[in-house]
Amino acid sequence: MLATTPAHALRLRYVAPTRSWLHKFRRSSSSSVVPLARLSPSELSGGNNNTPKTSEENNSDVSEKKTAPYYPKRGQTVELVCESLGFKGKGICKVDGTGFVVMCDRALPGERFLGRVTRRKGSYAEVTKIKTLSPHRDLVEAPCEYASYCGGCKAQNLSYEAQLRAKEEQVHELITHVGRFSDNSPGLETVLKPIVPCDIQFNYRNKMEFSFGPQRWLPVEMLDEREDGPKSFALGLHAPGFFDKVLNVDKCLLQSEPANMVLAAVQDCWRDPELNLSPYNARSHAGFLKHLMLRTGRNVETGSQELMVNFVTSSYKPELLKPLVDKISSIPQVVSIMNNVNSSVGNTSVGEQEYTLHGKETIAEVLRGLTFQISANSFFQTNTHQAEVLYKLIEECAGLKGDGSEVVLDLFCGTGTIGLTLARSAKHVYGYEVVPQAITDAHKNAQINGIENATFIQGDLNKIGEDFGSNFPKPDIVISDPNRPGMHMKLIKFLLNLKCPRIVYVSCNPATCARDLDYLCHGVEEKNIKGCYKLMSVQPVDMFPHTPHIECVCLLELS
Numbered sequence: 001m002l003a004t005t006p007a008h009a010l011r012l013r014y015v016a017p018t019r020s021w022l023h024k025f026r027r028s029s030s031s032s033v034v035p036l037a038r039l040s041p042s043e044l045s046g047g048n049n050n051t052p053k054t055s056e057e058n059n060s061d062v063s064e065k066k067t068a069p070y071y072p073k074r075g076q077t078v079e080l081v082c083e084s085l086g087f088k089g090k091g092i093c094k095v096d097g098t099g100f101v102v103m104c105d106r107a108l109p110g111e112r113f114l115g116r117v118t119r120r121k122g123s124y125a126e127v128t129k130i131k132t133l134s135p136h137r138d139l140v141e142a143p144c145e146y147a148s149y150c151g152g153c154k155a156q157n158l159s160y161e162a163q164l165r166a167k168e169e170q171v172h173e174l175i176t177h178v179g180r181f182s183d184n185s186p187g188l189e190t191v192l193k194p195i196v197p198c199d200i201q202f203n204y205r206n207k208m209e210f211s212f213g214p215q216r217w218l219p220v221e222m223l224d225e226r227e228d229g230p231k232s233f234a235l236g237l238h239a240p241g242f243f244d245k246v247l248n249v250d251k252c253l254l255q256s257e258p259a260n261m262v263l264a265a266v267q268d269c270w271r272d273p274e275l276n277l278s279p280y281n282a283r284s285h286a287g288f289l290k291h292l293m294l295r296t297g298r299n300v301e302t303g304s305q306e307l308m309v310n311f312v313t314s315s316y317k318p319e320l321l322k323p324l325v326d327k328i329s330s331i332p333q334v335v336s337i338m339n340n341v342n343s344s345v346g347n348t349s350v351g352e353q354e355y356t357l358h359g360k361e362t363i364a365e366v367l368r369g370l371t372f373q374i375s376a377n378s379f380f381q382t383n384t385h386q387a388e389v390l391y392k393l394i395e396e397c398a399g400l401k402g403d404g405s406e407v408v409l410d411l412f413c414g415t416g417t418i419g420l421t422l423a424r425s426a427k428h429v430y431g432y433e434v435v436p437q438a439i440t441d442a443h444k445n446a447q448i449n450g451i452e453n454a455t456f457i458q459g460d461l462n463k464i465g466e467d468f469g470s471n472f473p474k475p476d477i478v479i480s481d482p483n484r485p486g487m488h489m490k491l492i493k494f495l496l497n498l499k500c501p502r503i504v505y506v507s508c509n510p511a512t513c514a515r516d517l518d519y520l521c522h523g524v525e526e527k528n529i530k531g532c533y534k535l536m537s538v539q540p541v542d543m544f545p546h547t548p549h550i551e552c553v554c555l556l557e558l559s
Contacts, residue, residue: 089548110137138162151240153546179514212279213246297363409475416442486512
């Protein structure tokens with residue numbers, strides 16, 4: 001098993017640990033490794049720092065106090081150098097000439113800039129970039145005109161090779177420091193695999209959701225262009241940090257070209273006063289149009305792209321939508337136009353009722369040789385091309401014999417995509433998911449593909465009782481694909497007691513992934529829980545180029 005830290009240094013990381021990474025970061029200004037990984041998942045999410053320090057960390061504190069550390073004040077302008085990228089793609093920087101660490105959104109490695117301190121949290125601060133003094137070392141020209149303002153893909157002006165390096169380093173740091181897998185272990189270099197790049201860096205998203213708003217958001221330098229009336233209405237993406245401000249977008253380079261054709265067609269006419277269409281106001285809760293959701297699938301027989309358009313509105317008034325429906329239904333790729341009605345004050349895109357305004361109720365997509373029907377609110381992997389790569393890696397990690405003798409437990413199964421791809425080689429697949437609609441879709445997908453050895457059960461895996469596991473046989477392999485918060489301690493305990501020979505952990509958040517791997521391999525001393533797994537491999541996958549998101553496929557075997 002990989003070497004771990006001494007037993008006396010173990011501590012439960014649901015409570016945030018100390019910020020010893022700051023001290024180490026200050027002492028190694030030339031380091032290109034992402035030191036933010038020293039933070040625990042709860043710290044990375046903004047948790048409080050309540051965990052006692054080790055003696056080594058206290059000694060570091062004493063050493064730092066002797067150097068009279070620099071503490072900038074809120075509102076102060078400071079000159080900074082970005083050293084690396086950390087959690088959520090934020091730049092980890094230093095105040096020039098000091099060791100003080102700050103985090104800055106949209107700062108990139110090697111960039112020297114002026115920043116204004118907006119927030120101080122203990123021994124580090126957050127700043128807003130004011131002016132770039134010298135560009136970062138991997139500068140490229142962002143092809144998107146909204147790249148400077150939209151929060152969707154912050155790293156477009158960072159070369160793709162540099163993006164991959166930053167993501168790979170971040171996973172390495174989290175696994176070694178949050179997961180506590182020793183960086184000096186002779187086996188670690190074979191466990192941590194190089195990141196798998198995405199061959200398609202643009203037009204890869206099969207789903208985009210745009211919001212309507214009564215007043216388009218403008219950057220400070222364009223405020224003199226503000227208009228009134230329908231011309232001020234916005235259809236686009238929320239400005240970063242604002243639920244009620246919408247950046248108007250005419251084209252998104254992450255979605256398919258047919259989807260951009262639909263977006264352009266809607267933008268061309270929806271503000272016409274004669275149509276009497278009003279955007280929803282998130283503050284006053286007045287207005288009709290809430291969201292425009294575009295989903296791209298493909299015709300199973302021809303392989304050509306097909307589009308579903310979903311208008312989310314505050315009430316059911318099909319006569320108001322008819323001019324838009326008539327216009328976009330003339331686009332050949334549009335095969336489905338839906339209307340989800342959400343009358344609540346919330347701004348969710350899932351409606352209480354759903355109506356078909358044109359064409360089919362679903363579109364299709366093919367993944368690993370299986371056909372999946374996708375409804376307006378179905379969950380499906382957002383990058384179909386890279387999902388093929390991801391699922392192939394999962395199948396390889398699962399290592400099924402192929403003789404139909406093994407049982408698979410698929411936790412957080414969603415619409416059953418992973419479980420169904422494995423069912424062809426398994427005796428039976430048992431899937432669990434909390435969302436009822438996802439379970440319904442999973443059953444439909446099994447039926448469409450003629451798969452009869454899969455059972456899908458609706459249930460909350462964060463609230464499992466002692467009887468969980470009584471209605472299925474002991475599995476030979478567990479697939480766990482939790483959402484960003486990772487697995488609940490109840491589920492961790494269940495898996496440690498189950499002692500399944502293999503676990504494949506699929507994660508969309510490497511911070512909580514590292515924490516859960518630590519629990520499964522090293523246990524939790526404070527709760528008298530012993531780990532019983534050996535980490536065999538961690539494979540990062542870039543599912544979403546130009547964004548900070550990272551997917552990981554991890555294999556654990558019973559030790």
